[in-house]
Amino acid sequence: MDEKPSLRTLLTMLEQNNLLTRIEKEADPNLVIASIMAELDGRPVMIEKVKGHSMPVVAGICSDRDYFALGLNTKKQDLLQKLSGAFQSTKRPPIVDDAVCKEKIYSNPNLDDLPILTHFTGDGGPYITAGVAVVKDQDLGQNMCFHRLMKIGRKKMVARIVKNRGTDTALKNAGGELPIAICIGAPLHVLLAAACSPPLGHDEALIAQGLDKTPLVRCETSDILIPAYTEIVIEGRITDEMTNEGPFVDLTQTPDLIRQQQVVEVDAITTRSDPIYQALLPSSQEHKLLMGMPKEPSIYTKVNSAVKATNVVITTGGCSWLHGIVQIEKHKEDDGKIAIEKAFEGHGSMKNCIVVDTDIDIYDEKDVEWALATRFQASKDLVIKTAQPGSSLDPSGIHEEGKKSLTDKMGLDATIPFGVKKEMFKKVEFSRVDISKYLGD
Ligand SMILES: Cc1cc2nc3c(=O)[nH]c(=O)nc-3n(C[C@H](O)[C@H](O)[C@H](O)COP(=O)(O)O)c2cc1C
Structure with a gap:
């Protein structure tokens, strides 16, 4: 064989x-x-x-x-x-x-x-x-x-x-x-x-x-x-x-x-x-990746059924189970919020979810936080859902023997707001230089 x-x-x-x-x-x-x-x-x-x-x-x-x-x-x-x-x-x-x-x-x-x-x-x-x-x-x-x-x-x-x-x-x-x-x-x-x-x-x-x-x-x-x-x-x-x-x-x-x-x-x-x-x-890391990675296609498929999804990552910092980043191509004002709802449907144990645009590297946590810092306003971009069915693995949830665990959920829409000048929200690239010319011999 x-x-x-x-x-x-x-x-x-x-x-x-x-x-x-x-x-x-x-x-x-x-x-x-x-x-x-x-x-x-x-x-x-x-x-x-x-x-x-x-x-x-x-x-x-x-x-x-x-x-x-x-x-x-x-x-x-x-x-x-x-x-x-x-x-x-x-x-x-x-x-x-x-x-x-x-x-x-x-x-x-x-x-x-x-x-x-x-x-x-x-x-x-x-x-x-x-x-x-x-x-x-x-x-x-x-x-x-x-x-x-x-x-x-x-x-x-x-x-x-x-x-x-x-x-x-x-x-x-x-x-x-x-x-x-x-x-x-x-x-x-x-x-x-x-x-x-x-x-x-x-x-x-x-x-x-x-x-x-x-x-x-x-x-x-x-x-x-x-x-x-x-x-x-x-x-x-x-x-x-x-x-x-x-x-x-x-x-x-x-x-x-x-x-x-x-x-x-x-x-x-x-x-x-x-x-x-x-x-x-x-x-x-092995436990986390094996748990989280298979959830990424489920989230991707659900989000993609409603808005244009381009990538999904379940983050290891969120125990590869409780936190996810969803990247979308935004075409309508409420695409970010729709993506949040669908992402939670795609992975019922997910507790917190961030939605970003296609220019954000979802594998780079600094880039994702940069999107939150520059594109997100809590009064209009935050979704909070209380006492939802959630993961049995989160000690901060509500757990009763024989009952589905309950948790609060949070979705953060960190996409560029609709109808604004997009250039104001994009990183301005430095012009390139051949650094070897400026470093010592
Ligand atoms: C490393 C690892 C350990 C797991 N341990 C358990 C476990 O002890 N009991 C359990 O019911 N599920 C466990 N799971 C989750 C199940 O394997 C997972 O939910 C499974 O995909 C359920 O599929 P099914 O609905 O087709 O049975 C574990 C998953 C991974 C990746």
Whole structure:
């Protein structure tokens, strides 16, 4: 089978570009590896010797848009369009009979064999954080997404399953136990697809196939189809047993609530012959980008349905979840305010949104603030929405067990007002000079 694309092909590309940091000294999966990841946040890292384990740990491969561009063979500024295109893809991935993720099959599995990391001192236990979870809904078909999983025994984990999304819906439709496969060390484009939230019934494997080749293979203990190029697959069942999940430090680097969540029983583990374990540090650049980037096409599409959108970025300063910048080509007075409304529709968890014109570099926070400083007047350009459904991740929101979190939202229209002399609002360029003529020898 053609070894492409996989976690390994990406690691090779990163190494060829001097972007992979290798740690040769032994490191402990209990707190130490997480601290190394925090120190090297934003860089792909391979920890070669893991205390008590035979397999290496890799992290940080999703921690910069440049790595996505490299892995997806595109330019950073074209990622949004590439992902938007993949959302439209209807091509089903091919199904193969044999796969590298089954080079070793353990029918009496033991989670202790995996270097599952404990990230923060107060965490409830070791957590799998980079596992792509695949389930099959009896009505809606397969669903692929992320679920953090806390290890609570040799064959037991507890999964954080957000209500009314793919896995929760499949679980309700099953009316009892639901088979699940957790894929650790899946190809980069599969991670990105799994982080997307298309409407229920839209299989993220189609998005993955729209991004790059995604051969699938059937699980050993269920009929779930999983990405063939995966390092480690945990097969099991989501049961109706409930237990405490957490504490867990989440995206905002603040502790999430402890909740009663479903226990997952492990039935088998399959791996490559020499597997690499993938970890993701909660609240790191990698966590943020994976959460936020897939929301950019959703916002873009919504805004574009009403006004001319040209770009969207979910900012890392806003935890890559709560803040977004929308760039539009303004044609009417109220285009900025319409864009704000549509942007909130495109990403229900977004709390604050800034709309700018096409001359503003939305990847440059100074330029965005310059637009606010020179184009925005709060009495007419500010939109405030109180007590809206919002993110469970923002500690300043209103959170009640079993109810959707509530938050206030703010939209700032920092576009040039309509009907004014536009030149008065544009940066005047300096005339150019050949500086080498004026610097010393
Ligand atoms: C790194 C990462 C971790 C996530 N962890 C969880 C989680 O623990 N539980 C959960 O329900 N969703 C989690 N999510 C969000 C889901 O993966 C995301 O909302 C998913 O796209 C929902 O898709 P679905 O509606 O098709 O199920 C996480 C996302 C990312 C990128």
